[in-house]
Amino acid sequence: RNVSINQSINQTNTPKMSTTSQKSPLLFLIVGRNEPLYEVEFDATTNPAPSDSVTRQNYFVLHSALDLVDLESWTNPGMYLKVVDNVNHQMVSVFLTASHVKFMLLHSGKNEDMVRNYFTEVYELYVKLSMNPFYKFDTAITSKLFDTRVRAVGRRYLS
Amino acid sequence: MSRAGAGSVLDRPLGRVRGTETQVSLSAFAYLYSELVQYHQSRVASISELERRLESSGYGVGFKVLELLAYRSRESKRETRIMSILQFISSSVWKSLFGKAADSLERSIDHADEFMIIDYEPLTSTFLSVPSDLGQFSADAYISGIIAGVLEGAGFTARVTA
Numbered sequence: 001r002n003v004s005i006n007q008s009i010n011q012t013n014t015p016k017m018s019t020t021s022q023k024s025p026l027l028f029l030i031v032g033r034n035e036p037l038y039e040v041e042f043d044a045t046t047n048p049a050p051s052d053s054v055t056r057q058n059y060f061v062l063h064s065a066l067d068l069v070d071l072e073s074w075t076n077p078g079m080y081l082k083v084v085d086n087v088n089h090q091m092v093s094v095f096l097t098a099s100h101v102k103f104m105l106l107h108s109g110k111n112e113d114m115v116r117n118y119f120t121e122v123y124e125l126y127v128k129l130s131m132n133p134f135y136k137f138d139t140a141i142t143s144k145l146f147d148t149r150v151r152a153v154g155r156r157y158l159s
Numbered sequence: 160m161s162r163a164g165a166g167s168v169l170d171r172p173l174g175r176v177r178g179t180e181t182q183v184s185l186s187a188f189a190y191l192y193s194e195l196v197q198y199h200q201s202r203v204a205s206i207s208e209l210e211r212r213l214e215s216s217g218y219g220v221g222f223k224v225l226e227l228l229a230y231r232s233r234e235s236k237r238e239t240r241i242m243s244i245l246q247f248i249s250s251s252v253w254k255s256l257f258g259k260a261a262d263s264l265e266r267s268i269d270h271a272d273e274f275m276i277i278d279y280e281p282l283t284s285t286f287l288s289v290p291s292d293l294g295q296f297s298a299d300a301y302i303s304g305i306i307a308g309v310l311e312g313a314g315f316t317a318r319v320t321a
Binding site: 073074075077078079080096097098099100123124126127130131133136137 | 219222223225226227228229230235236237238239312313314
């Protein structure tokens, strides 16, 4: 059910994150039952694309938090799970919808209120998307309009 | 997909706005549903296959209903207990789909993990008559598909029969 992570990945290449940019890039993922359905990266810096190891590590951190999310999802009856994991000064916040679709955000933990508002807006967009009778639950989200809207919301709340 | 953004699914309001609630006529639903049943009936060879198809038609509806109702209730809470999700189904889901709450929710005496949601006049079979050669067929498989979808969505695997 969960993505199985190869635990032998070494964490020695970590500290590069804090030196490259002032605001670390934010990664937003919508995860269904077995796999990510949608992803977008909010990069607040004007630097050229972050190095490969940084991007891969972002995904790794988010996916490794999935187990924690599953644990929380049965003990916490709320939707907004706040910070689920804390790795290298980066925090993973999760919003869980009624049908266990996980909105995961990797961020630097500066403004929690904005994160919460961001999740609420994306939640509304997601529910509207799922009202489309041609959108099958737990499939990849390919709608360009959805993508545009999420990016606009992200720009408004996260940078 | 969108004509200059007008009328796109992502633009329309999601909550119930008084005065703009769309009402679907009962006869429209009855006709549409009977067409659905006939469509599947012409493509299957057995009753159980027909019931299975109706169930899978309702399955997708279940997920969407779950998300929509959870959003509309504005509570930011998910159901994590069996009894609460069953009560949610027999009241909220029934009200939004059929206009009234289910007649009752009972726990079976024989099996500890079996529950019954009782509705005396289910919408799907009120206007259908089952000929004798189809025997045990129940057109409410569609509703059981919806319930199964809601339960599956909330994370409870279940087997639902009408």
